[in-house]
Amino acid sequence: MRKIALGCLLLASLSASMPVAAQDAASESAPDAAAFDAAAAWEEFEHLLRDKYAYIERDDIDVEAQLDRSRALAAKAPDKAALRRIMHRTALTFMDPHLIVGPFEDDDYAIVMTAADLDARFKEGRALIVDVRRGSPAFDAGLRPGDEVLSIGGTPAKDAAQAPFGEVLPDPTAAQLDYGLTLAVNGRRKGDRSLKVRTATGQTRTFELASMRDWANSLRExxxxxxxxxxxxxxxxxxxxxxxxxxxxxxxxxxxxxxxxxxxxxxxxxxxxxxxxxxxxxxxxxxxxxxxxxxxxxxxxxxxxxxxxxxxxxxxxxxxxxxxxxxxxxxxxxxxxxxxxxxxxxxxxxxxxxxxxxxxxxxxGDLLGGLWNEQLELSGARVDLGGEALFHVDGTPREDxxxxxxxxxxxxxxxxxxxxxxxxxxxxxxx
Missing domain, CATH: 3.90.226.10 (2-enoyl-CoA Hydratase; Chain A, domain 1)
Structure with a gap:
């Protein structure tokens, strides 16, 4: 494992701040499946989390159960790409936009909150929009807080909210489901979004929204x-x-x-x-x-x-x-x-x-900690994680x-x- 940068408070080494280019998947020669040791590559990743991630101790999720579940799946990964997806999805279960595993694929979810224009949450079983980024595609389309998301790309809202975690998290907590919903309504890194919504006035409408990655990139100028x-x-x-x-x-x-x-x-x-x-x-x-x-x-x-x-x-x-x-x-x-x-x-x-x-x-945004960037040798994955826990000078965790x-x-x-x-x-x- 090779440490490649220390970027205190720099989001994802600008993979999120300049949202989508830095961790794009690079073209590689086909991996030699026979030589790939998925269990050892996962162990390198898990060791990094336990050693360097400042927020590994959590009381809102069962970290040990999650790592056990992901480890078992990782051992069966046939190649680096499959393992990277398991590690990426495992990172999402921590609900921390500063914990990122690349290189990214086009069908990964857009980075929140950089490439996001909607914040969403379940309330009494309803998937509600909580806030809308001003001047964004969602704002310009007329989406507003209080609108209810019925489906995303034709998938019911609750199922869509579970999809970002895939097989690594079959039973998300309420907070994880909210995080998954925000990921889902903001779409994938490539491709447009289709949201079926019941507006606060009772109308049912389908909103076709542009790719958040493209829009976020357009803001660089x-x-x-x-x-x-x-x-x-x-x-x-x-x-x-x-x-x-x-x-x-x-x-x-x-x-x-x-x-x-x-x-x-x-x-x-x-x-x-x-x-x-x-x-x-x-x-x-x-x-x-x-x-x-x-x-x-x-x-x-x-x-x-x-x-x-x-x-x-x-x-x-x-x-x-x-x-x-x-x-x-x-x-x-x-x-x-x-x-x-x-x-x-x-x-x-x-x-x-x-x-x-x-x-x-x-x-x-609850981007946890001062950012450290690591390169994993066995999997080729790039990991961004909060290595420094940050607090208000009165001792309050910044995220609280x-x-x-x-x-x-x-x-x-x-x-x-x-x-x-x-x-x-x-x-x-x-x-």
Whole structure:
């Protein structure tokens, strides 16, 4: 097993942040089936999980039962491709978009939340859309929170939600079924989606939606940071990093947007982190937070379980942010939601810890941990996994953070409006 990169808080080594090219299956010569030892290749993968994955200890799923089941299936895999599929599906059972096994195939499900525009969940047996990514194919088609998904590609919603796990998970928990449903409604890496939906108004419609991979790739040409002004007086600046937290060019771009906002007389700033699903790096994250603090402050805590497992000596450390010009002293509101991922999540908890900002939003992307990238020699698989557990400086796991003002949905209201911006403006009016 060869470690190929350490990408703390960088989603899937940009396989998700630049969503779909990095782990595409490479052309290989036909494997020698007689020489392939599937059991040994699985053991290499399982050893990696037990040794390096910071989130292997779980109380929401039976990890040992899952690994036992997958191990038995893996031993029968006839070749590397079949084994990779078992490992990939096993990774999905952990419900962690940061745990990825490639190289990808076209019929793998699209990466959530980068190549996703729908968040879905079962409620009282009904497969409901919970939130819709603004400006996406699903948004433009008219899908809205509260719509019920009846079938996906002609398959009933519950069956479609089980399909991503295949034979490795015949009886998913409720949470795993919700995760599978979100994967299913966002479709495969290649090909369009067909959703039969009962809308909140009672109409039954079939929505034909474009490939999420193609749409997500089309976003690469956007500018790094968007600046707009809202409010009755047009004096509230909205700064929105556009899935650019892994690009160091975002540092000067955000600096320039801050200067423009302050120069235009902004009385308040809304930092909109709802379009950052693909991770990033701490240089960009710390540079953004630094504009809103007047002192050196802790913003995020890291723990590396692998070192404690190997040496019985825990390692834990805190990252700090430093004040950065131009600094803004007025009211600040931070928005977040399901398309706030990895470094975006780090900025949200950092703004909460190191500044006087108020957070508004729903559950975030839950991309677990700071990312490590590994290459497995026996199977040829590429594995991305959270090697560092991450926490708010108060000790709260990052994935458990709850906004000061929780709302759901956070991206799109049932009427197509923007609920988070509306709530932020209401808060700022009182100030």
């Amino acid at each position: 956007r500018k790094l940071v968007d600046l707009s002004f809202v409010g009755t007086g047009g004096d509230v600046a909205v700064l929105t990093p556009l899935n650019s937290l892994g690009d160091n060019g975002t540092i000067p771009a955000f600096d320039a947007a801050m200067k423009e906002a302050i120069g235009a007389g902004a009385r308040a700033i809304i930092l909109d982190m709802r379009e950052t699903p693909s991770g990033g790096n701490t240089e960009v994250g710390r540079s953004i937070i630094g504009h809103f603090t007047d002192r050196v402050s802790p913003y995020q805590m890291h723990r590396i379980p692998a070192l404690e497992r190997e040496f019985t000596v825990p390692r834990q450390f805190v990252e700090y942010v430093f004040p950065r010009e131009p600094r803004f002293d007025g009211p600040v509101v931070v928005l977040h939601g399901r398309w706030t991922g990895s470094m975006g999540e780090g900025i949200v908890i950092g703004m909460d810890a190191a500044t006087n900002a108020t957070t508004i939003g729903s559950n975030m 953070y709850v906004a000061a003002i929780p709302i759901e949905p956070a991206s799109t209201g049932a009427d197509g409006s923007d609920p988070a911006i509306a709530r932020a403006l209401k808060l700022l009016e009182k100030r």
